[in-house]
Amino acid sequence: MQIYKVGGAVRDRLLGKPVTDIDWVVVGASTEEMLAQGYRPVGADFPVFLHPKSGEEYALARTERKSGRGYGGFTFHASPEVTLEEDLIRRDLTINAMAEDDQQNLTDPYHGQRDLEDRILRHVSPAFAEDPLRVLRVARFAARYAGLGFTVAPETMELMRQLSESGELEALTAERSWKEISRAMMEDQPQVFIEVLRQCAALKVLMPEVDALFGVPQPEIHHPEIDSGIHTLSVLEQSALHKQPLTVRWACLLHDLGKGLTPKEEWPRHIAHEHKGLKLIKAVNERFKAPKDCQELALLVGQYHTHGHRALELKASTLLELLQSFDVYRRPQRFEEFIAACEMDARGRKGLEQRSYPQADYLRGAAKAAREVAVQPLLEKGFKGPELGEALKRERLRALKAYKENA
Incomplete structure (x- = not known):
C-alpha cells in the first residue's frame, strides 16, 4: 500500500503557489484494507475514504471508461492492481496528472512538469473527450493561470471544439455547470474563461445570449471598443481587477444581453436594450440555476444600469423609483453592488478604464437621504x-x- 499526493497540490507546489486542497491516492490497497485501518467510506459512487484522524479524503487508484452521456456517464474500476500511472492517465490535464510521495519524489509519466514550465494546458490522453465538463474546467484553468502566461494547447482546443459540437455539453447538469462557471467567475481573469469557451465553440452552446454579442457594434462615442462582446469581456475584467464579489461579476457578464437582439438596421444604437435583455438574463439564470442573489442582481443591473450612468440627470421621482426597486431600506448591500456593477460597466471601455465615476457617490448620497426619512x-x-x-x-x-x- 502506497500513498501519493496528486493533482492540484503537486501542481501548485511546483508553481510556487499556496497549496490549499490536497488530494491523496492510495495504490495497492483494497476497500477491506482501508476499512481495517480505520478509514471511513464516503459516497457510493467512488472508492473514497476519510482519514481516521485528519478527515482528509483518500481515493483508491482507479480506472474509468465511458458508459453513457455527460459528466456522470462513467463506470469505475478500483483494485489493488491499478497502478499510479493508470490512475493519473484518466485525469484532465498533464499539469494535474503528477504525483509525489512523502519524500516529494515526483511521478510525472505524462510530462506535466514540462508543460508547467512551458505554460501549456494540455490534455493527458484522448479520453479527455469523454467528459464534457472538462471543456469548462480547462477554460477555468486558463482564466486562473492567464496571468502566468498559460495558454491552451492547439490539440486540446481542437478536442474541446469536437466536444462542443458533439452535443455532449447539453448533457451537463445545471449544478455541475454552475459550479465550474461560478469558480471561473472568481478567478483572476474571468474574461479569459469566456474567451476560451468562445474559441472552442462552447459559448454558443452554453450561453448563446453572450455569444451573440460578439460582432454587434455600439456607438463609438460611448464605446471606443465598439464591439459589444469585447465590451462585456472588458467589464468582466474590470470586475476582477476591483475584487468584486460573484454577484457583481455575474451581473457584469449579463448586463448587456439585450444588445444581441437589436436588428442590424438599427445598429449601432440599441434602444430599450435594457428591457429587451431581461428575458435573456432570466433564461441564463434559470439554465444554470444561479443562486437567488446572483439572479436578482443580474436582472436589476440589466434593467437599470443606464439609470446608474445617468444618475446626476435623473428627476427626484425617478431616483425614488430606482431606490424603491432595490429596496434600499432593507437591503442596502444590493444597491451597493448595483453601483459597483455600473462603475465596472463605465470602466470596461477602451481607454476609459481609469475614468472617475461620480455617479457612485451621488447614488450613495441619494440612498442615504431617502433612508434618513424617519417613520x-x-x-x-x-x-x-x-x-x-x-x-x-x-x-x-x-x-x-x-x-x-x-x-
Missing part, C-alpha cells in the same frame, strides 16, 4: 397602513429633491 413623526400624525406608505413616499421624494438641489 416615527408620520406615525405620530396618525398615518397607518397604505396611507403611511404614501406619506413616507412623499417625504422621501421631498428629501431627494432637497438632496438634488444641494448636491
Whole structure:
C-alpha cells in the first residue's frame, strides 16, 4: 500500500503557489484494507475514504471508461492492481496528472512538469473527450493561470471544439455547470474563461445570449471598443481587477444581453436594450440555476444600469423609483453592488478604464437621504397602513429633491 499526493497540490507546489486542497491516492490497497485501518467510506459512487484522524479524503487508484452521456456517464474500476500511472492517465490535464510521495519524489509519466514550465494546458490522453465538463474546467484553468502566461494547447482546443459540437455539453447538469462557471467567475481573469469557451465553440452552446454579442457594434462615442462582446469581456475584467464579489461579476457578464437582439438596421444604437435583455438574463439564470442573489442582481443591473450612468440627470421621482426597486431600506448591500456593477460597466471601455465615476457617490448620497426619512413623526400624525406608505413616499421624494438641489 502506497500513498501519493496528486493533482492540484503537486501542481501548485511546483508553481510556487499556496497549496490549499490536497488530494491523496492510495495504490495497492483494497476497500477491506482501508476499512481495517480505520478509514471511513464516503459516497457510493467512488472508492473514497476519510482519514481516521485528519478527515482528509483518500481515493483508491482507479480506472474509468465511458458508459453513457455527460459528466456522470462513467463506470469505475478500483483494485489493488491499478497502478499510479493508470490512475493519473484518466485525469484532465498533464499539469494535474503528477504525483509525489512523502519524500516529494515526483511521478510525472505524462510530462506535466514540462508543460508547467512551458505554460501549456494540455490534455493527458484522448479520453479527455469523454467528459464534457472538462471543456469548462480547462477554460477555468486558463482564466486562473492567464496571468502566468498559460495558454491552451492547439490539440486540446481542437478536442474541446469536437466536444462542443458533439452535443455532449447539453448533457451537463445545471449544478455541475454552475459550479465550474461560478469558480471561473472568481478567478483572476474571468474574461479569459469566456474567451476560451468562445474559441472552442462552447459559448454558443452554453450561453448563446453572450455569444451573440460578439460582432454587434455600439456607438463609438460611448464605446471606443465598439464591439459589444469585447465590451462585456472588458467589464468582466474590470470586475476582477476591483475584487468584486460573484454577484457583481455575474451581473457584469449579463448586463448587456439585450444588445444581441437589436436588428442590424438599427445598429449601432440599441434602444430599450435594457428591457429587451431581461428575458435573456432570466433564461441564463434559470439554465444554470444561479443562486437567488446572483439572479436578482443580474436582472436589476440589466434593467437599470443606464439609470446608474445617468444618475446626476435623473428627476427626484425617478431616483425614488430606482431606490424603491432595490429596496434600499432593507437591503442596502444590493444597491451597493448595483453601483459597483455600473462603475465596472463605465470602466470596461477602451481607454476609459481609469475614468472617475461620480455617479457612485451621488447614488450613495441619494440612498442615504431617502433612508434618513424617519417613520416615527408620520406615525405620530396618525398615518397607518397604505396611507403611511404614501406619506413616507412623499417625504422621501421631498428629501431627494432637497438632496438634488444641494448636491
